[in-house]
Amino acid sequence: MIDFTDEQIERYSRHIMLPEVGGVGQAKMLEAKVLLIGAGGLGSPAAFYLAAAGVGNLGIVDFDVVDLSNLQRQIIHSTERVGMLKTESAKKTIAALNPDVNVTVYNERLTSENIMRLFEGYDYILDGTDNFATRYLINDACVMTGKTNIHGSIFRFEGQATVFKPHAGPCYRCLYPEPPPPGLVPNCQEGGVLGVLAGVIGNLQVVETLKLILGQGEPLIGSLLIYDALRTEFRRLKLKRDVNCPVCGENPTIKELIDYEEFCGLSR
Amino acid sequence: MSVKVRIPTPLMKLTDNQSEVTAEGATISEILNNLESQFAGIKERICEENGAPRRFINIYVNEEDIRFLEGEKTAVKEGDEVSIIPAIAGGSGR
Numbered sequence: 001m002i003d004f005t006d007e008q009i010e011r012y013s014r015h016i017m018l019p020e021v022g023g024v025g026q027a028k029m030l031e032a033k034v035l036l037i038g039a040g041g042l043g044s045p046a047a048f049y050l051a052a053a054g055v056g057n058l059g060i061v062d063f064d065v066v067d068l069s070n071l072q073r074q075i076i077h078s079t080e081r082v083g084m085l086k087t088e089s090a091k092k093t094i095a096a097l098n099p100d101v102n103v104t105v106y107n108e109r110l111t112s113e114n115i116m117r118l119f120e121g122y123d124y125i126l127d128g129t130d131n132f133a134t135r136y137l138i139n140d141a142c143v144m145t146g147k148t149n150i151h152g153s154i155f156r157f158e159g160q161a162t163v164f165k166p167h168a169g170p171c172y173r174c175l176y177p178e179p180p181p182p183g184l185v186p187n188c189q190e191g192g193v194l195g196v197l198a199g200v201i202g203n204l205q206v207v208e209t210l211k212l213i214l215g216q217g218e219p220l221i222g223s224l225l226i227y228d229a230l231r232t233e234f235r236r237l238k239l240k241r242d243v244n245c246p247v248c249g250e251n252p253t254i255k256e257l258i259d260y261e262e263f264c265g266l267s268r
Numbered sequence: 269m270s271v272k273v274r275i276p277t278p279l280m281k282l283t284d285n286q287s288e289v290t291a292e293g294a295t296i297s298e299i300l301n302n303l304e305s306q307f308a309g310i311k312e313r314i315c316e317e318n319g320a321p322r323r324f325i326n327i328y329v330n331e332e333d334i335r336f337l338e339g340e341k342t343a344v345k346e347g348d349e350v351s352i353i354p355a356i357a358g359g360s361g362r
Contacts, residue, residue, distance in 0.1 A: 038359050040359055041358075041359050042359040043359070127359075128359045129357070129359050130357060130358055130359040131357050132355065132357045135357060152359070153356045153357060153358055153359060154356070154358050154359065155277050155278065155356045155358045156277045157277065158276070158277045158356070160353075160356060175326060175355070176323060176324045176326070176355040177323050178323050178324065179324065179355070180322070180323075180324035180354075180355060191358060193358060198359075224353070226351075226353070228287065230287065231287065235274075235351070236331065237328050237331050237333070237351065237353065238328075238331045238332055238333065239333070240333060240336050242335070
């Protein structure tokens with residue numbers, strides 16, 4: 001059990017006074033280990049709020065640098081940091097916000113070669129990537145290691161969020177067995193996104209992560225939440241495990257990690 | 269039988285930018301054919317040549333995935349809401 005300092009009791013007082021959190025829950029958060037894949041649209045607000053909440057150990061995987069066109073939504077970065085590694089920028093912002101948080105940065109592109117090493121030591125994986133190749137890699141590695149995957153994705157004015165807890169509920173391949181072939185889904189550049197949508201979905205991922213850490217409420221396991229910003233509407237669809245799922249089904253055919261060619265819709 | 273069909277953002281180009289349309293039919297298969305007659309080209313975006321939904325697109329009647337009902341033969345009734353939900357990858361990293 002963590003002995004809180006006076007400063008921590010003050011910092012987290014609005015958490016500690018919630019019966020669902022309390023000192024015990026806050027201590028769980030300070031001890032939790034969350035790996036964020038991507039410090040972009042979804043990863044920025046997610047890392048920011050996880051840090052504010054006092055989730056004590058954050059790993060951030062990203063190989064990209066901050067670009068001016070990111071700042072419309074990637075709020076953990078700033079104008080003066082254009083050109084800086086996103087991981088370093090995120091680490092700086094978090095250090096200024098909450099010194100209780102240990103940030104470990106990984107300036108690497110996630111691949112089948114490094115994913116198991118990067119996952120080691122983390123309890124929860126927050127998927128904030130921007131392409132199918134990495135999403136399938138994360139899914140398969142989560143199923144193989146039993147780690148819970150907090151999933152979010154956004155496109156224009158629409159977002160999706162869910163929690164994939166291996167064997168307790170469906171995985172990404174139970175929904176979509178294979179990534180779409182290039183050309184059949186729109187590419188990132190022609191897509192565009194309302195910046196704040198990244199905040200809505202990224203923060204829903206944080207809410208789900210905190211609930212899992214605290215063991216409170218009903219996480220979005222077996223449920224896909226769809227947000228339509230233009231209609232101001234949330235819908236929940238039921239997701240089921242597929243007994244024929246190639247990775248988490250009864251007779252899995254995928255037993256090794258696959259590096260799909262990276263594409264976000266059209267091949268680059 | 270008239271049902272509401274929710275069109276996902278990537279297919280709204282084909283529905284004059286409408287995110288909700290009405291379609292007629294007693295099964296999902298009929299609904300998809302009716303959609304095609306209203307919005308040419310939409311069916312091939314949703315289905316394989318054999319008429320089954322593509323593997324990166326799921327179709328729901330109300331909250332239920334038709335793969336766990338009767339697939340394209342799943343019956344719909346007046347007032348049902350059909351949702352077409354494709355995989356989307358964006359996290360807007362770039």
